[in-house]
Amino acid sequence: MAVPQVTYDDVVAARELLKGVAVQTPVLHSRVLSEAVGGPVHLKCENIQRAGSFKIRGAYVRIARLSDDERARGVVAASAGNHAQGVALGSTLLGAKSTVYMPEGAPLPKVEATRAYGADVVFAGHTVDLALQAAQEHADRTGAVFIHPFDHSDVVAGQGTIGLEVLEQLPEAATIVLPIGGGGLAAGVALAVKSLRPGIRVIGVQAERAAAYPESLAAGHPVMVEPASTMADGIAVGRPGALPFELIHYLVDRVVTVSEESLSRALLLCLERSKLLVEPAGVAGVAALLDQPHAFDPPVVAVVSGGNIDPLLLARVLRHGLAAAxxxxxxxxxxxxxxxxxxxxxxxxxxxxxxxxxxxxxxxxxxxxxxxxxxxxxxxxxxxxxxxxxxxxxxxxxxxxxxx
Missing domain, CATH: 3.30.70.260 (ACT domain)
Known part of the structure; x- marks a missing residue:
């Protein structure tokens, strides 16, 4: 297996690029989760990041490192919503035209926010993978630069800046638990923290209805699965990225899955007990802690990756969470x-x-x-x-x- 072409120094350089762009989000103690786990649990609140999720980090770094000529040709991306907003905002900040392909049925608030940040939105297919294919075809046809949501070294390095912040804010952290879709967030964070603290554990969490990583890790290479319908649309990716997969294979200690009921319970807990508005994909780590509280060595940091949720979905998820609880x-x-x-x-x-x-x-x-x-x-x-x-x-x- 080839050594991934992204390093700790790339993450440090990405942090310099993000100064004045990405917010250093807070790490908040959760008493209720700490009691369940039997030791300190903190939430890294990327749900209050600019554009509502961690995605601005990787998207901005990728676009900032384009040449003037490349930016002049414009950029194109595909996303269920969070990467879309990150690309749209990053492009506007850097003076580049952006086009974003989104799956049909993408949450309306994410669509409208993407447009408000300056992107042209085009709908293609019913899954992120089909939207990715359409975006790549657009790039081939027009010469626009394709900004992949997770499978690029600049994107991975940008997401990895979260790991640097976590270790500065909670140096004693023993476990970091975080959502996995395509893998850019988990790969970047694992690279950053294990470069400084090799003994720290990093646990990835997928929605069980859209879990490509367990099969891929068992096979030793990325495997395509057909994602079923899941409320966690932000991590419903059918095939891991090649670059994130390599890093996750080497550096992430374990990948677990959580049910729809667990996701809805976690969202309800974040809203009621931590006063945090979070989307279902963003609470995957919290859901895993609720499912198996004694499987994670404290102090634990759960990365709450995004807060962009459709109010209609929020109402349904809350009802679901109340029933599950x-x-x-x-x-x-x-x-x-x-x-x-x-x-x-x-x-x-x-x-x-x-x-x-x-x-x-x-x-x-x-x-x-x-x-x-x-x-x-x-x-x-x-x-x-x-x-x-x-x-x-x-x-x-x-x-x-x-x-x-």
Whole structure:
């Protein structure tokens, strides 16, 4: 396997280029995650970076290192949203025209933000990989310079500046956990931190519905997988980049996957407990900590990679997260068909401190006796313990509960 053509010195040089462009984002302590892990956990908040994610780092470095002639030809990129915004902003700051190919169905706020930063947006295909293909064809046709979202040494070096910041802000860090899509972020951070602290552990996290790295690492080379639909669109990449793969193969200690339920729980936790607005891809590291809290040696730094989330998706994810966290409760209950029976049940639920979200009252069904009705209830509770208390109380009252 060839030695990757990007070095620690490249990361240091990238940091110089980014002075006055990228913000040094804070590292915030998380008490709730620290209690779960059994030691200090901090969040590296790239969700409040310029353009809403870490992507401005790599995109700006790549465009800044183009010649005047190359910048005059314009740049083209492909992205589900965050790299798009990084390229658009970086190009505008450096005086280059930019065109960005985005998958059809890309989140509207990311599309509008990309345009607002100065790029022309073109839709192509339903996946990032198809958009990448279209962007490369545009570059071949027009002479524009293709700015790859992860498979270039300048991009990897730019993302690696996060690793330098982490070690300055938390020198005692033992583990860094971060999302992996194509691999530019994980490759750059791993290169930076292991050059200074070879013993530090770097753990990558993928959405299990779009996880190309486990298969690729097992095969010893990048393998194409077909990403399924996932809320973590920012890391839904079907094939690892060749350069990031080499670095991740050498330097990243482990790659794990997380479910959609874990991602939604992590997003809810960041919002409720850390007061951070984060997109699903950005909380992959937090999701892994929630899934296996004792698998990560503290002090841990979880890189929260982006905060660009569609408000409509946020509403759906929050509902999903509440359900995954045991805050929703749904069941059927049979009542005697008499006046006041439903009102009495709702009064009892109020006494138990639950909020009734929905009620469906069924009077006819093959399973019901003539004097019975069945009520489907959806309730909001304070959590799993409260759910158990509510169910126990209803059973003590003599109700038969059905779950389906």
């Amino acid at each position: 045991g805050r929703y409760l749904a069941f059927r209950i049979r009542l005697t068909d008499r006046p006041g029976a439903l009102a009495a049940l709702l009064h009892r639920l109020a006494e138990l401190g639950v909020n009734v979200l929905d009620v469906v009252h069924e009077r006819v069904g093959s399973r019901l006796h003539l004097d019975e009705v069945e009520v489907l209830l959806q309730l909001e509770t304070r959590g799993p313990r409260h759910c158990d208390e509510v169910l126990a109380a209803l059973r003590r009252d003599g109700h038969k509960l059905l779950f389906s």
